Amino acid sequence: MGFIWSLIIGGVIGWLAGLILGRDIPGGVIGNIIAGFIGAWIGSMLGGWGPVIGGFYVLPALLGAIVFVLILSLVLRMIRRNA
Secondary structure: OHHHHHHHHHHHHHHHHHHHHOOOOOOHHHHHHHHHHHHHHHHHOOOOOOOEEOOEEHHHHHHHHHHHHHHHHHHHHHHHHHO
16 A cells, blocks of 8 residues: 555656646656656655655655656757757
8 A cells, every 4th residue: 555655646746846847747647656756766865854745755856856857848858859
């Protein structure tokens, strides 16, 4: 059950990052979950602070997901421009 909870929280974090930036994450729900998990990994470099839900420190994970979505959107824009 803990794994399912982590997937849900990861998806919500990825969705919030896309919502804050006003950009869609490719891949829909799966893309949101991946962005949430990668965001949590990036956010773990900032340290463990803030509330913990589903094994994620929410604030660093959200900041990390925002950074990931920004980088992803820039890379995808460059790929589309060159194609």
